[in-house]
Amino acid sequence: MPFKPLLALSLLIAAPGAAQGNWNGRYVYHEPLGRDAGGAGAAVSREHRLTIAPGRCRLRATGYQTDTTIVCRAVAAGAGKLAIRFVSFGDGRSVNQYGVARYRAGEPLLTLSRDRGRIVTDWQGYTLDDDTARPGVYFRRG
Numbered sequence: 001m002p003f004k005p006l007l008a009l010s011l012l013i014a015a016p017g018a019a020q021g022n023w024n025g026r027y028v029y030h031e032p033l034g035r036d037a038g039g040a041g042a043a044v045s046r047e048h049r050l051t052i053a054p055g056r057c058r059l060r061a062t063g064y065q066t067d068t069t070i071v072c073r074a075v076a077a078g079a080g081k082l083a084i085r086f087v088s089f090g091d092g093r094s095v096n097q098y099g100v101a102r103y104r105a106g107e108p109l110l111t112l113s114r115d116r117g118r119i120v121t122d123w124q125g126y127t128l129d130d131d132t133a134r135p136g137v138y139f140r141r142g
Contacts, residue, residue: 002054015140018079022095023128024036025051025135025141026050026051026052027049028049028140029046029047030046030048031045031129032045032132033045033063048060050084052082059084059109059126068090069089070087070126071088071089071090072087073085082111082113083108084112084126085107085109087105088105095125103125108125110123110124110126111124112139118125119140120136121136123135
């Protein structure tokens with residue numbers, strides 16, 4: 001009988017989605033890419049949509065010359081932080097549609113943290129068009 005509370009606590013800690021806590025939801029970042037046609041054409045952009053749910057995580061990028069889905073894992077990374085780690089591409093493979101292995105299983109793609117009500121993104125393996133993206137406010141709930 002005295003082991004039941006301990007067992008319940010260990011199941012809660014290990015449960016899929018427990019690490020996400022209040023991070024569950026949809027987040028979106030619209031990445032402006034400038035103009036096409038050498039700077040004289042239409043404005044182009046990409047949308048990065050991150051969905052976190054108990055036991056599931058998906059990062060989808062669509063827009064200018066982009067259509068990629070990544071299956072990910074959301075893992076607590078310290079107080080108020082959430083690491084998004086690569087599992088596979090949307091088709092379950094470890095290589096993209098061109099046969100390129102851009103990420104390794106378990107590799108951190110980005111880390112989210114909260115700062116005064118804002119969501120701060122620290123880019124890691126997942127890069128934007130500008131490979132020098134610094135930590136900052138990018139994603140918003142949406």
